[in-house]
Amino acid sequence: MSTLDIFLWVVIPYVAITIFLLGHIWRYRRDQFGWTSRSNQLLERRLLKWGSPLFHYGALGINEHGYHLISAIAGTIAGAAALIGLLILIYRRARVRRVAVTTSYVDLLVYTLLLVVIGLGMVDTLFHNAAAAGNGYDYRHTVAVWFRGIFAFQDNAQLMASVPLVYQLHVLLAWAILALWPFSRLVHVWSIPFQYVGRPYILYRRRFQEAR
Numbered sequence: 001m002s003t004l005d006i007f008l009w010v011v012i013p014y015v016a017i018t019i020f021l022l023g024h025i026w027r028y029r030r031d032q033f034g035w036t037s038r039s040n041q042l043l044e045r046r047l048l049k050w051g052s053p054l055f056h057y058g059a060l061g062i063n064e065h066g067y068h069l070i071s072a073i074a075g076t077i078a079g080a081a082a083l084i085g086l087l088i089l090i091y092r093r094a095r096v097r098r099v100a101v102t103t104s105y106v107d108l109l110v111y112t113l114l115l116v117v118i119g120l121g122m123v124d125t126l127f128h129n130a131a132a133a134g135n136g137y138d139y140r141h142t143v144a145v146w147f148r149g150i151f152a153f154q155d156n157a158q159l160m161a162s163v164p165l166v167y168q169l170h171v172l173l174a175w176a177i178l179a180l181w182p183f184s185r186l187v188h189v190w191s192i193p194f195q196y197v198g199r200p201y202i203l204y205r206r207r208f209q210e211a212r
Contacts, residue, residue: 001158008172009157013150016175023182024190035187047092054085076125083118090115110184113177120170137164143171 028035090111093103124139142159149156160168181187 001161005157005161008168009146009160010155012172012175016179017150019179020181023179024187027182027187035191047088047096051085051088051092054081055089076122079118079122079125083115083122086111086114086118106180106184110177110180110186113173113180117170117173117177120166120173123166124170137167139163139167143167147171 093099093107093111124137142163146156146159160171177186
């Protein structure tokens, strides 16, 4: 196992996880008002109503049990939905001027990484597995074992050395997204509005302070 393998499959994952955890703490302590999706629904709705649901529901995908039950069909559909939804959202940001001016460089980087990672995932599923008619690459004996080993502090970097390049790129760019997560609008996924459950639909506020 080379030094490069150790750097790619041991150092980078732990660095990304550390940045992910500490970055969220820093972001919450320093920028609570910015802890939001920065919704621009008021600026444009037509494309958003199609792109956002497709991307979000498609990104959920299926679990491992479901994968074994129905093979890669549902995973491919979910990936395609996420990819189409993301492309609609990117088109919306590029073509709708009012939305484009609210887009930051971090947004552009996140969109690019998501597009490449989802695209590589589709390539993995369609060409390395589906098109191989059952004789595709079985990542469960390499990538899956290595990934679980990270959280168990096991050094399985040698398993990734022989993994096809498209899988390696998919994994490395996924770690890049994880490291970038705390500094982007992706943090809004942790903000579950529990207070809305018991809150009235309309809040009335007094225009003037009540006299004592």
